[in-house]
Amino acid sequence: MEFQNSYLDLGEGFYQTADPEPVRSPELFLWNHGLAQSLNIAAVNDAGESARAQFFSGNAKLPGARPIALAYAGHQFGHFNPQLGDGRAHLLGDVSDGTCPGQDIQLKGSGKTAFSRGGDGRCALGPAIREFVMSEAMAALGVPTTRCLAVVTTGETVYRETPLPGAVVTRVAASHLRVGSFEYFAARNQYDSVQKLCDYAIRKHYPGLNDLEGAERYLAFLAAAVEKQVRLVCEWMRVGFIHGVMNTDNTAISGETIDFGPCAMIGAYSPNTVFSSIDTQGRYRFGHQPNIAQWNLARLAETLIPLVDDDANRAIEKITPIVMAYTDQFQKAYWNMIAQKYGLRECTEDDIALLTEGLDVLKAKGMDYTNTFDLLTRSFESVAIASEMKSEIGPWYMKWQDRLAQETDEGAQIAERMRKHNPVVIPRNHHMEQVIAECIESGSPEAALRFLAVLRDPYQVLPETKAYQDIPGDGDRYYQTFCGT
Numbered sequence: 001m002e003f004q005n006s007y008l009d010l011g012e013g014f015y016q017t018a019d020p021e022p023v024r025s026p027e028l029f030l031w032n033h034g035l036a037q038s039l040n041i042a043a044v045n046d047a048g049e050s051a052r053a054q055f056f057s058g059n060a061k062l063p064g065a066r067p068i069a070l071a072y073a074g075h076q077f078g079h080f081n082p083q084l085g086d087g088r089a090h091l092l093g094d095v096s097d098g099t100c101p102g103q104d105i106q107l108k109g110s111g112k113t114a115f116s117r118g119g120d121g122r123c124a125l126g127p128a129i130r131e132f133v134m135s136e137a138m139a140a141l142g143v144p145t146t147r148c149l150a151v152v153t154t155g156e157t158v159y160r161e162t163p164l165p166g167a168v169v170t171r172v173a174a175s176h177l178r179v180g181s182f183e184y185f186a187a188r189n190q191y192d193s194v195q196k197l198c199d200y201a202i203r204k205h206y207p208g209l210n211d212l213e214g215a216e217r218y219l220a221f222l223a224a225a226v227e228k229q230v231r232l233v234c235e236w237m238r239v240g241f242i243h244g245v246m247n248t249d250n251t252a253i254s255g256e257t258i259d260f261g262p263c264a265m266i267g268a269y270s271p272n273t274v275f276s277s278i279d280t281q282g283r284y285r286f287g288h289q290p291n292i293a294q295w296n297l298a299r300l301a302e303t304l305i306p307l308v309d310d311d312a313n314r315a316i317e318k319i320t321p322i323v324m325a326y327t328d329q330f331q332k333a334y335w336n337m338i339a340q341k342y343g344l345r346e347c348t349e350d351d352i353a354l355l356t357e358g359l360d361v362l363k364a365k366g367m368d369y370t371n372t373f374d375l376l377t378r379s380f381e382s383v384a385i386a387s388e389m390k391s392e393i394g395p396w397y398m399k400w401q402d403r404l405a406q407e408t409d410e411g412a413q414i415a416e417r418m419r420k421h422n423p424v425v426i427p428r429n430h431h432m433e434q435v436i437a438e439c440i441e442s443g444s445p446e447a448a449l450r451f452l453a454v455l456r457d458p459y460q461v462l463p464e465t466k467a468y469q470d471i472p473g474d475g476d477r478y479y480q481t482f483c484g485t
């Protein structure tokens, strides 16, 4: 595979050329063997551990790398900030098979750039471990996500509220284009640049649209971005993931999960769940994520207006139905997903009322989202579990059973189908925190590796799985997350 930086073709204005700032004593802390193999970069495969630590701390340059910090803007909690950008990240380049630009490789925590504002350009080890573990868990769960190739400790201290060990995390992504990348140029009235970005994104993510021209091309691009967000957020809802900071600068145009700063998992089912300390209004609460994704898509749509028609009103007439179509598309995808979690093949109009009632029962009783669906899946093979669930859930259980009786399959087939949608284990908040604390205290990645071994197989019960299935004593009532700076 070739390694180069296709983003450079866009020209100045899209980025700042910037080398990572070297760190004192880089040591490889976590390494993603599987991902490294799939990237298939000779210089990486041939490198030993200390050479990898050099490459993925920013101390040495990977052959072909041309580090840059990308410009982007973003709506943060609804307020527009015209100037954000990679303040602590360096995009090294992308892996390519020689035809189409492929996966991006980016260092995060690799030092200051022109976009750092008051920040130190660094990342603490805790958030780096969280990003690595959470993104691996999401990938294994089948959720579209950016991944991590490495965490390298720097031997330096970063100062937040307290002194913390520093790290550089290497992220691998379909691209680092965000809704905020488009907003950056639209806010400056640089629509040629918005168009260039679109064309680049089409080449990279939606090559099927390459032959379209003019308005049709950009409308199709928007529709494709809508489709990706529908799938993404539906998958988050399936596994109980709360992103925590769905600002437009954290919304990747590729439809991958990006930025694991204040993310968390829901335990007890409630659409109102919020864990992020800065999300005081609950804007990014679990059940509001689908609406926010549409709001973010509307911000993307606005940047495309001049590309669609010289007359803004006519452009808006063409664009609006595409953004509005998200609602129906999401509803359809969402209720099918919930139906499948409950073992139905698909969701009819009548089923929605039944399923809504089912979720309401979970909420009213404060039942654990993951464990309840795991137990419902296992209830087909165990009379004891079935009777436990029947008494926990109450009268709705029989309504569910009656509905399942209309499916033509046997119980075992239904259970098999449910298992595809219902994991046995997720990266629960209290385990994630404990693993991070243990890694930092011991200076060893062992706790993270043990956790990862289970999370990489989230639909199977391994001997070690049980240790990670328990719900926290306080039901996460006092749990808070913080933006991972």
Ligand SMILES: Nc1ncnc2c1ncn2[C@@H]1O[C@H](COP(=O)(O)OP(=O)(O)OP(=O)(O)O)[C@@H](O)[C@H]1O
Pocket (backbone or CB within 6 Å): 084, 085, 086, 087, 088, 089, 115, 116, 117, 118, 119, 120, 121, 122, 123, 249, 250, 258, 259, 260, 261, 483, 484, 485
């Ligand atoms: N320690 C830091 N030094 C400099 N800039 C920072 C620092 N932390 C965050 N920023 C910048 O603040 C903005 C918002 O940060 P946010 O936490 O959303 O992103 P991030 O976690 O740094 O990166 P990403 O979204 O790429 O995962 C971004 O422009 C980011 O580069």
Ligand SMILES: [Mg+2]
Pocket (backbone or CB within 6 Å): 249, 250, 259
């Ligand atoms: Mg961010």
